[in-house]
Amino acid sequence: MTVVAFIGLGVMGAPMAHNLVKAGFDVIGYNRSPARADALVARGGRRADSVAEAVRDADVIVTMLPDSPDVEAVVLGEGGVLEAARHDALLIDASTVHPETGRAVAAAAQARGIRALDAPVSGGEAGAVEGALSIMVGGDEKVYESALPVLRAMGSTIVHVGPAGAGQTVKAANQLIVAGTIELVSEALVFLDARGVDLGAAVRVLAGGLAGNAVLQRKAPAMLARDFAPGFRVDLHHKDLGIVLAAAREAGVSLPLGTHVAGLIASLRAQGGGSLDHSALLLQVESLSGRRNELNALGAPPA
Amino acid sequence: MTVVAFIGLGVMGAPMAHNLVKAGFDVIGYNRSPARADALVARGGRRADSVAEAVRDADVIVTMLPDSPDVEAVVLGEGGVLEAARHDALLIDASTVHPETGRAVAAAAQARGIRALDAPVSGGEAGAVEGALSIMVGGDEKVYESALPVLRAMGSTIVHVGPAGAGQTVKAANQLIVAGTIELVSEALVFLDARGVDLGAAVRVLAGGLAGNAVLQRKAPAMLARDFAPGFRVDLHHKDLGIVLAAAREAGVSLPLGTHVAGLIASLRAQGGGSLDHSALLLQVESLSGRRNELNALGAPPA
Amino acid sequence: MTVVAFIGLGVMGAPMAHNLVKAGFDVIGYNRSPARADALVARGGRRADSVAEAVRDADVIVTMLPDSPDVEAVVLGEGGVLEAARHDALLIDASTVHPETGRAVAAAAQARGIRALDAPVSGGEAGAVEGALSIMVGGDEKVYESALPVLRAMGSTIVHVGPAGAGQTVKAANQLIVAGTIELVSEALVFLDARGVDLGAAVRVLAGGLAGNAVLQRKAPAMLARDFAPGFRVDLHHKDLGIVLAAAREAGVSLPLGTHVAGLIASLRAQGGGSLDHSALLLQVESLSGRRNELNALGAPPA
Amino acid sequence: MTVVAFIGLGVMGAPMAHNLVKAGFDVIGYNRSPARADALVARGGRRADSVAEAVRDADVIVTMLPDSPDVEAVVLGEGGVLEAARHDALLIDASTVHPETGRAVAAAAQARGIRALDAPVSGGEAGAVEGALSIMVGGDEKVYESALPVLRAMGSTIVHVGPAGAGQTVKAANQLIVAGTIELVSEALVFLDARGVDLGAAVRVLAGGLAGNAVLQRKAPAMLARDFAPGFRVDLHHKDLGIVLAAAREAGVSLPLGTHVAGLIASLRAQGGGSLDHSALLLQVESLSGRRNELNALGAPPA
Incomplete structure (x- = not known):
């Protein structure tokens, strides 16, 4: 055995x-x-x-x-x-x-x-x-x-x-795509909401086309229900994106969106969102767009 | 009838x-x-x-x-x-x-x-x-x-x-997510390639998890085969992102990644890529990362 | 006469x-x-x-x-x-x-x-x-x-x-550089403050070198005194950056930082800061960094 | 003695x-x-x-x-x-x-x-x-x-x-502002050039107002003369921005433009520009805008 x-x-x-x-x-x-x-x-x-x-x-x-x-x-x-x-x-x-x-x-x-x-x-x-x-x-x-x-x-x-290390490299790429996709979906939802669209219907039709992704399928319902209990914590995604940025910098690879979303996750964390689910990127887009400010209620940021 | x-x-x-x-x-x-x-x-x-x-x-x-x-x-x-x-x-x-x-x-x-x-x-x-x-x-x-x-x-x-216009708003959101996803997948592929990972295998495993999306499923094979015949032309996606940016600006909605990827699409077009498929964002990430420069062979940019 | x-x-x-x-x-x-x-x-x-x-x-x-x-x-x-x-x-x-x-x-x-x-x-x-x-x-x-x-x-x-129009083009470039410089100075100030540096002394030494600019000389003292009465209103700078973005898009010119700072100004405005001086970009960097949230006290954003 | x-x-x-x-x-x-x-x-x-x-x-x-x-x-x-x-x-x-x-x-x-x-x-x-x-x-x-x-x-x-370390923190802030300012000036120059403006005259009038900065005064003449001999090498600025990003990340400070320009410097270096003066950011804006592609002539990127 x-x-x-x-x-x-x-x-x-x-x-x-x-x-x-x-x-x-x-x-x-x-x-x-x-x-x-x-x-x-x-x-x-x-x-x-x-x-x-x-x-x-x-x-x-x-x-x-x-x-x-x-x-x-x-x-x-x-x-x-x-x-x-x-x-x-x-x-x-x-x-x-x-x-x-x-x-x-x-x-x-x-x-x-x-x-x-x-x-x-x-x-x-x-x-x-x-x-x-x-x-x-x-x-x-x-x-x-x-x-x-x-x-x-x-x-x-x-x-x-x-070869050795390649599994970690793919995991890093996975975390890059996941963070970016959550942010894109968040931006789309705030945009749609600001323009008076039925969000549930919109998610349904978006999920069926070339815009379709696992975040729309698995995460959007909780996001629309405003449930940001983890799941996968912002703190951990922040750590993982640190790995992505460091590995890309060493390799000389340019990650325009990846770098940007890493900054947004870091900001969400600095504003007190570290223990929320990573789908709480939605709260930040809402705040930046002046639509809701629930981040502010999160209390003191981490030291 | x-x-x-x-x-x-x-x-x-x-x-x-x-x-x-x-x-x-x-x-x-x-x-x-x-x-x-x-x-x-x-x-x-x-x-x-x-x-x-x-x-x-x-x-x-x-x-x-x-x-x-x-x-x-x-x-x-x-x-x-x-x-x-x-x-x-x-x-x-x-x-x-x-x-x-x-x-x-x-x-x-x-x-x-x-x-x-x-x-x-x-x-x-x-x-x-x-x-x-x-x-x-x-x-x-x-x-x-x-x-x-x-x-x-x-x-x-x-x-x-x-209501009236909502269909167009959802289409705009669709084009935002599609452009952003192609860019994220492009960044991931260049990152993985630079670090010696088997790209076909990586796409397979990425497509199965929370990073999964329609671009990985439908577009990545042609991207790996370096086939950038349209499909959906960069010129058209550039036009559509113009709609997204204008509509978001009017609504006061912040689109950090959306704005960024619109700039990348505009740059790809300015470098002569307008009539390629939008998955040619991959060529731009390669160029920015100093790995290949096929954009340069596209000839004169549009007037 | x-x-x-x-x-x-x-x-x-x-x-x-x-x-x-x-x-x-x-x-x-x-x-x-x-x-x-x-x-x-x-x-x-x-x-x-x-x-x-x-x-x-x-x-x-x-x-x-x-x-x-x-x-x-x-x-x-x-x-x-x-x-x-x-x-x-x-x-x-x-x-x-x-x-x-x-x-x-x-x-x-x-x-x-x-x-x-x-x-x-x-x-x-x-x-x-x-x-x-x-x-x-x-x-x-x-x-x-x-x-x-x-x-x-x-x-x-x-x-x-x-020729005709060139005056406006240079004014657009002026507004691009001004907005970007205010943002850079704001980022530097929040960074320095977070790390316990004497801000007045830092502004003095920064102003003397290659980092020196008119914003450090003319605007930083009011920013350190937290006086954001206009001066030049965020609303107007937002309008001007709309001209910059449109003119650059027509010309196929890529403005990575310009586009980014235009988004930050738009966000500051959406959060209710439209009638403050443009140096209030500082408030936004503070908010994004979880250090202060005075934007939130500005009241309802514009319709 | x-x-x-x-x-x-x-x-x-x-x-x-x-x-x-x-x-x-x-x-x-x-x-x-x-x-x-x-x-x-x-x-x-x-x-x-x-x-x-x-x-x-x-x-x-x-x-x-x-x-x-x-x-x-x-x-x-x-x-x-x-x-x-x-x-x-x-x-x-x-x-x-x-x-x-x-x-x-x-x-x-x-x-x-x-x-x-x-x-x-x-x-x-x-x-x-x-x-x-x-x-x-x-x-x-x-x-x-x-x-x-x-x-x-x-x-x-x-x-x-x-206190101890504060000198380094201010130097980091200095390098952040310098890199960002060079990029802003580069974007302005490419924009002005694309729209047929007399660049020497434009630099003169820009330097006199709120857009004025040491880069316009000390660096723009060499940039217009297309002289990118260092001066301060891209490789060194890349190293310094690595310090800035790391120190900001530790402090939870958000640097939207700083992060972006660090990516642009890294990309310039990956494209073979590491031993040029940092004002060569101009070459990258030209390349992204499809106006010139002198980066491509720089030869192989660093390993």
Whole structure:
């Protein structure tokens, strides 16, 4: 029976680990705040008290952590994954981090003989719970193939997109398009509303043509209902767009709209919207257009 | 048998008129360059030698013209539709024009007792040929209902979105989202290419998540194949974005990304790209990023 | 004694007319609301009760009107300047209008044998009072030379910049640079304030180098004192940037920053800031940065 | 006689050190490529073979280095300034670096009892040669006063702007305004040229009003003469704007135009313009407007 160590049992990690249990893997989980491991144990998994304990006997190690420094500490740091793992283990980092972190992890793993993939996911908490995540995988093709049984327990669209770091690059592109699309839909809605159009009808007809997109389908109804509970928080999208901008700058790539929407997300956050769903970009377009000012009621901006 | 006058037998108008013939209407067509009416006659329609002759006995009049000045001349001008039409006729303007032109036409029609709708379409030549257009309709709801038999012969998604001009407003929003989405996809592709990612695989996985959109599905394959034959020309999208900017400015609505992408389309056109498909925004991102410079080979910009 | 008709005795026009009286011209003034002519009479000018009466015997006609439609009505309209003026008169339009309006006026004047110049001014009410305006003049060089005695009574920097319309084009460029510079200074001030810098000291050192500009010298002190009384109103700058955007679009010229700042001015206006001085762009940067929200206290935006 | 160690004898550092010699200081210089110290010796200075040797007996240490990593290595690193300097020495870092580097240096110096200032300069090579630099100084006020004799030998406008790091923050704001102003002037010039205006005359009248700025005065003549030899290289401005964007992002400050112009500079560099003067932003506006394409002749972009 394949042993899978799962590091990081947060909003996304926990349901991903549960799906691995359900698929028949022997899952041993570790989380910094240990209470989060209880749910895993209740579903038939095991609990470890340290990263080293979790990975020591694992065939496969999945990490699902908030940001690059966490990955660097947990994977590359003292007592971390690479130090403690078996030399024939397979490391799958599902965190969203800078592509260079993805490459650095792969290189450090290879130096110890450990196979590694970067495999960030898209699809949100719902996708994690339903095992329906999109997973964009970077790394060696053979390693990718050997990881498929584990990846298939967590996602439904699994694509190998290139060498180490490529998964992170595609995730960055994903976050760029998502942010831009939410902003475009927000601008369209404020424009339509200002000109007296029936918004529900407009969304219906827009969704059917070349303007159609997943934001109109999945997010617009909540936006029209003025429900901005996350979902995916502005704070996290802000972090992800920081990765996009840095990676594009390094590559000399011009992102006119991407840079602009990153500024709008940063502004929304500075105005106190960090813990709202990213669809709250709508509130900012309303404010800029002098139509509503709900941002102002959000209270003090972050320090 | 309902008589339908069809004014404007261009790339879009001709197949729309043919579908009306096929649906059993008695279609009498007029086009400024009369040769374009031959195809209509060949399919069982009739030909008129003037706007006035075309509309004189028509129950329904459909106009499909390039721009606001054409609509103003053909509909409101001397010897035009409103002057010549029966007082119980129904006018459907399918042209893409400024919402205020839509309202002005409706008001002028009403002053003569003629019912009118603005009903711009989305879906391109393919949608027109297949009778699968999306049609966004502004005007009185009862008039809308009376127009449905004619509209259904031309489109598959037909939505009443509000009062006179609202159809044009939704079309403007449609063009805003489409331009922005093509640009976002272009930026993502150049970014991914610069970082060595397999573009086909990336498009596949991006299309499946919250970044998914109709541009990734319908346009990205041709973009990757570097086929920029129109389709929908940059020149026309530039015209449409002029409508969007003007209408938003009048309404005091802020369109940060919309304004930006309108500038990028205008620049692409100034660099000689006017007759390419709008997906040629990709060429501009490549040029701005110093990766390829195919724009430069386009030759002299327009005067 | 040269007779000068002066049409439009507003905030700018009145002091300009007074300076013409002071310079020894026989000035006959007309204003739509006739009370504004009293001050001119008190200083030794004369009053006319219609445009026609004012211009009938004038050697030189100066018009100083709010916008293109006013110029079209007063100059080109029935009973207007061109209809009533002598055929050897000289028309100087000091209004800020679209360059094409400047050209149209010049062409219409020429058709009647009347010499015409477009001569918009910069320098504000203070410059008008002190006769220290900058005047950018478009039209025939000989006509320009014949107009110098009149122009020198109103301004201190007087430059012939090209053919008919060129004065308006330079004024448009002036307004583009001014708006952009106020925004850049605002962004710098908010950035410096957020990072704990002494703003007065910073303005001093910035003004001395390559970052130095007239906004830092003349406007920054009031901005730091949070005094946003006009001066030059946001509403007017919004109108002027509309001219810039339209003229650039027609010429196929790309104005990345110009377009962006026009959107910011439009947004400031939509949020209720139309009657503040244009330096109130500072308030918007503060709001976008979550530092202060004084815009919100401005009350309802314009309809 | 006050001993001044000068580390970094580049384009800026060499003339600054020469001016210190001229002002009567005992200057001992160090440069990584030692040949650059010859000129200093020829003018009466001394040469050191290592940082440690240069600073060992110095009363004042001036560092003038390219970027943050250089400052970190030379000042904070092994065998560096802080390790080798006397405990009563005064460190003046004139490099342009991130404000946080400025603070980190000050904190590390204080921990060793060494007084430190961040004192970046503006004014270019000409300003350095003539001792006419603007110097923006962050740090303790008393330390600032004790440094004035040395600073006055190098600059003519010397302003204390706040605590440690504040000098760097003001320099960042300076670079933001300079880049934005060059871009605004470029947009205005292309707009004016496209509409047939006499550019020399236009620059004259623009420079006299509220649009006036140092770029119009000092840079526009070379731009009109199409001379883009540096001066200040695009590569360096790109580096500096990276500091601006990072510092603004950390502070939550929104820089709409600043972000936009940073993207335009990055694009100019990606298109091969990195070693041109920053006024080459003009070439990019011309290219975007389809008027000239000299960027394309620049050859391959940087890797």
